[in-house]
Amino acid sequence: MQTERLVKEATERMEEKGSEIRSAIEELSLFKHEDHISTRPFLNFCTLVLQVLDKIGPTMAVLRQDVHQNIQRLEKLHELDPSVYSNLVEILKKERAEGSARKAESCTRALVWLTSRSVDLTVALLDKLAKDPGQNLAQVVEESYNSTLKPWHGWISSAAFKVALKLLPENKAFISLLVARGEDYTILIEEIHTLVSLLLPLLNEIHTLLRTFGVDRLKAT
Template identity: 65%
Template sequence: MKRGRGGMEESEMRSAIEELSLVVKDKPSGINPDAAYLPTKPFLYTCNLLIQVLDKIGPTMAVLRQDIHQNIQKLDKMYESDPSVYSNVVEILKKEAREGIARKPSSCSRALVWLTRSMDFTVNLLEKLEKDVAQSLEQVVEDAYITTLKPWHGWISSAAYKVALKLIPERKAFIKLLIAEEEDYDMLKEEMRELISLLLPLLDDIHSILRSFHLDKLKAK
C-alpha cells in the first residue's frame, strides 16, 4: 500500500489513478512531435506503481519487473541531467534522434518503447481480469503476453516467459493481494475500470509519438 496525496493509505492502483488523472489534466492536445507532451516524472512514477501491481503476481514477473525498473532508471538518469529540458520525455527522444542513437540498446528511446509495451501488457491483463472472471490467472497472463509482448520478443525472452508461467499463483490469491483495506471486489473492479480508462488514451498518444520517431517497430535483440 502507498500513502496518497491526502496522507491516507491506498492501493497502488488508486495511487496510479491519482497520478494519471494529473497527467491527463495537464496534457496539451495534439501529438505532433513538436508539440507532444509526456511529463517525465509522473510517467515514471506511474510505471513504478504498475511494477508493484505486477509484483503481486510473484516471481513470474521478475523478468518483466527487472526490465521495467532498468528502463525507468535510464529515463530518470537523463531527466536528472537537466530537469528543465527533460521534464518532457519527447525532448529526450528529439535529442537521441538528432544524435543518431535512438535505436541503440542502451538508449532512452528504446527504454520508452519497452516501458510502453509493459504498460500495454498491464492494461491488457487488467482488462481480462475485470471482464472474464472464469479465466485462470495463468491464462490471463499468457493471453496478455501473447497479445502485447510476444510479437516483439526474441526466442530467449519468449522461452523465459514460458517457464515463468508455471509459477503463477491462483487468481483468487492475486485478487486478494490487490484489494486494499476496507475495499471489496466490486470496488477493486471499479478501480481497474478507472485505471484502464486513463491508461488507454495515454498509451494511444505514446504509441503515436513512437511512430512519429519511427521507433514503434523495434524488436528485442
C-alpha cells in the first residue's frame, strides 16, 4: 500500500541520516519557501511521527493506528490528482465546496487529527523531554496527552489511555532508541530542540489554516 511505501522510504532516509529526529528536520526543511503547505512533504513528515510513536510502544498503539489511517486517507486523495492536491489548502477547499469537510471519513478531519492532535502531542512530548531529560516518561506522556489530545477525546478513549500508560518503557530506554547509532545523548537533545523550533511555526500555520476553514474544533466521532 502507498502508506507502507512511505514508511519504508522514511525508514531508509532515517537510516541514512541517523535518526527519526534528524530525518524529520530534513523533511521540515522542504517547507521553508512554500506559498502553501505541500501535501507530500507533510505526509513524509507524518510517517516519521509514526516511527517516534513506535518507540514508545503499546501505549501509543491506538494513536499510531489513527495516524496511519489519516495518512492513508490524505494519500489516497493526493494520488487521485497530485497536481491539484499538491497542497493542503486545495484539499480543504475541495471538501468545503462539497460540504463533506465535517464527515467522519473526510480528509479535512484526517488533517485536523494529524496536526492539531497527533503531531501536537508528539512535539509536546519531545519538547518536555529535551528540556528536562530526567523526567519520568509516564508523567511526560500524560502531561502531553492532557494538553493536546485529551480535550478532543471521549471518556472511553481517555480511560483507555490511562490504562496504557502502565505499559510505557523506562525513560532511558526510550531516549536510547531515539539516539542515532554511534552518537551521544547530547546530539539528540540538540536535534530535538532544532526540530521543535522548526515545527512550531509550521504547526501554527496549519492551526491558522484550520481556523480559517472553521474546522479546528472537530472532535472524535
